[in-house]
Amino acid sequence: MSEKKNNQVSRRQFLNYTLTGVGGFMGAAVVAPMVGMAVDPLLQADGSDDFEYVMDVDEITTEPQRKTFYIDQQDGWYDTEAERAAWIYRDENGDILALSPICTHLGCVVDWETGDHDNEFFCPCHYGRYDKNGVNIPGTPPEGPLHAYEYRIEDGRLYLGRANPREGA
């Protein structure tokens, strides 16, 4: 006992360690569930995968048309119908495009051909611009194309799902 005195834990140290350990454990047990509750939004699954009817396929033209539709939104304990908008048209290959109007810069809303922005989507917040395919024009703030809605066609009716990012300029 006497040779290795320096390595020994004194009575006081031992008590300090056990009390800190037990106290820390009890404190953690109290606080852990509360922190879990606070970070719950990070653990929740995101958005619904439902598809909603927006318009009939034979009404789709090569000119973008703005259509609104409603999705069932669960905001915690508050269930609502939240409005969504889409710019819907056929591109030069005849494929259907349904673009989200949410600017990929910082989330404002774009409009088709406002002011003198012919044949472009324009965002007024920081003058973001996109060409007719919704691809961002280099040199303007947005760093990606407008998101495209997933779609389904049933009996000549167009249904939209969630909007996904696309590869682009």
Added chain:
Amino acid sequence: MLQKLYDWVDERLDITPIWRDIADHEVPEHVNPAHHFSAFVYCFGGLTFFVTVIQVLSGMFLTMYYVPDIENAWHSVQYLQSQVAHGQIVRGMHHWGASVVIVMIFLHTLRVFFQGAYKKPRELNWIVGVLLFFVMFGLGFTGYLLPWDNKAFFATQVGLEIAESVPVIGTDIKTLLAGDPDIVGAQTLTRFFAIHVFFLPAALFGLMALHFIMIRRQGISGPL
């Protein structure tokens, strides 16, 4: 590592005397359960404080989800209880803690009463203690309405009518508490919420500070 950090701060701010003054004092033999087991009765004050800390912490986290509005209150409690991670545990802590804290404060008061610890020079701390008791009751009463279910509603209805039975000013007291002479409703809920999470906790912290300062000044009362 921690020691180094501590030394660094201590060298500059001389913090050692501060915490020594708060925490470093001898526990007299007659209040140490290791010497006399019956001394566990001295723990009830500390246990009251411990549960109060849990109430404050769990209450703070409950308010992240709770809304004091008659349309949404019940749904928000239902949501936090059934959908939020650990929500059931945190609400459970607050729910059961609210009763445990009353039990603890009561046992603490009994100890002080039967030991005669309230006698000179500790009369002022007895008064502060009684005020703390009232504040705790107020927290329990106002918190009970918040889930806005039937039990909450009718318990408050009863409590308000008890207040109304006070001679002369009873009706005014009830109107002040409920926010309306006749209705137990939207205004009652927002009032009770404000009282529960702002006014009474503020009073609670002030009174607890007084309570503890006086204890440090006067020390614990002597052996019987």
